[in-house]
Amino acid sequence: MEATGEESTEFIVVEEWSGSSSTKLNRTATITSSPSSIAIRRSGSRFNQISRRVLQAFVPEGFPGSVTPDYVPFQTWDLLQGLSTYIRTMLSTQALLSAIGVGEKSATVIGATFQWFLRDLTGMLGGILFTFYQGSNLDSNAKMWRLIADLMNDLGMLMDLVSPLFPSAFVFIVCLGSLSRSFTGVASGATRAALTQHFALQNNAADISAKEGSQETVATMIGMALGMLLAHITMGHPLAIWLSFLSLTVFHMYANYKAVQCLSLNTLNCERSSILLQHFMKTGQVLSPEQVSAMEHVLPLWTTSCMSKNTKFLHARVRLGVRVSSLNHQEMVSLLHSAGSHYKKAKYLLLEQKGTISIVMHKESIAADVLQAFLHALVMAYLVDKDNSTHLESISWMDKHYHKFILKLQSSGWTAERLLAPSIIWRANWVPGPSNEKND
Known part of the structure; x- marks a missing residue:
């Protein structure tokens, strides 16, 4: 508000601003008031004002400053893959309903209901089992x-x-399909929650999730319309149906791969920790999340022809949270020696056998200890390839460089408080001294 003239009550100028965030406001009008009249001068066109309001229903508040730079490319590819999914859903649903007997006089309501119930029941049980085995990963x-x-x-x-x-194996095939989709529901929902937290720069995860829902609703409506049109055109033409389905499936997987490639996650998991540590040990520098994203292996390790002993996959040679009672006699002797000498104050024990590093976590270890133990194991795995005295050399390196490495990670934008890894089920307790007592 501005005031001019001899008295502020005689001539007042009021500016009207619109926007859901204080960092993203647009002036919409200027109101000039005097004792005899009021003049309103509007800024911008009506179309621009309406388009901004509509956009607010689909993008997070404060966009683009409230989200990470990889939000837009990821969402673009994600919506494209979702669109292809909705179109294909119409084709697969049409085939499924036809197989159940919709439209046939010989089909019974109770038979179709039972088949649909069995299909859904299989999916629900599959979701529970998948969560039990892979939820923490x-x-x-x-x-x-x-x-x-x-x-x-x-x-x-x-x-x-x-x-x-x-037809003779219809129920079995449909249940397999439902089981497969149940894995999708659990994995997609869980990973989406992790990605939403990554995108949120202003503690606005709920807003991002809500706006994503609006985006998916529009994509769903468009996909359903196109899917119904495609189903109508290809009805009675099996070859056209299969060509359309396979083409959309290929595009769907390509769009998913591109979407995942766009992500630059700043959390530390096993592979990203391995990439960062190896580069730091060679150059003394820490890579940015964007640089690591370009080097990260998106697909499972078994899909590559490279051997796991390649230094790029050092993390594949580290076993985190090993069960003590699963070790053989020689490994147990080495472990007890470590407990009594090298790792008296540490909350973990390391054991190297044939290039594989096993980590036994202390029962009182916390997230920072798990991260330190894993990085120490990576250092040891790296030194094994160099034919060095692994225990002494790795301990010396950790004493000299570990804290410096963590500080450089934090200054480069990494979240270095914890390691994203599967839950550690087995832990141990040890008491340094002449007689070590080990309890699982």
Whole structure:
């Protein structure tokens, strides 16, 4: 508000601003008031004002400053892959309903209901089992599980499309498809939550999630419309249906791969820690999240022809949270020696056997101890390749460089408080001294 003239009450100028965030405001009008009249001068066109209001329903408040730079490219590819999914869903659902008997006089309501119930029941049980076995591993490999989730969804829709071709095995095939999609629901939901936290720069994860819902609603409506049109055009033409489905599936996987490639996560998981540590040991410098993203292996390790002993995959040679009672006699002797000498004050023990580093975590260890133990194990694995005295050399390196490495990680934008890794189930307790007591 500005005041001019001899008295502020005689001539007043009021500016009207519009926007949901104080950092992203637009002036919409200027109101000039005098004792005899009021003049309103509007800024910008009505179309621009309406378009801004509509945009607010689909982008987070304060966009683009409230989200990370990789939000827009990821969402673009994610919506494109979602669009292809909704179109293919119409094709697979049409085939599934046809196989159940919709439209046929011989079909019974109770028979179709039972088949649909069995299909849903299989999916629910599959979701529970998948959560039990892999739930704790989803955060640590969000990119990989994102791809796997969509691949399983593709397999599920493929099963629905195939089901009419094998009437005698219809229920079995449909249940397999539902089981496959149940994995998708769990993995996709869990990884999406992790990615939403990554995008949120202003503690606005709820807003980002809500706006994503609006984006997906529009994509769903467009996909359903295009899917119904495609289903109508290809009805009665099996070759056209299969060509359309396979083409959209190929595009779907490509869009998913591009979406995952756009992500520059700043959390430390096993592979990113390995890439960062190896580069630091060679150059003394820390890579940025964007640089590590370009080097990160998105697909599962078994899809590459490289051997796991390649230094790029040092993390594959580290076993975190080893069960003490699973060790053989020689390994146990080495472990007890370590407990009594090298790691008296540490909350972890390291054991190197044939290039593989096993980590036994103390029962009182915290997140920072797990991160330190894993990085120490990576240092040891790196030194094994150099034919050095692994225990002494790795301890010396940790004493000299570990804290410096953590500080450089934090200054480069990394979240270096914890390691994203599967839950550690087995821990141990040890008492340094002449007689060490080990308890699982």
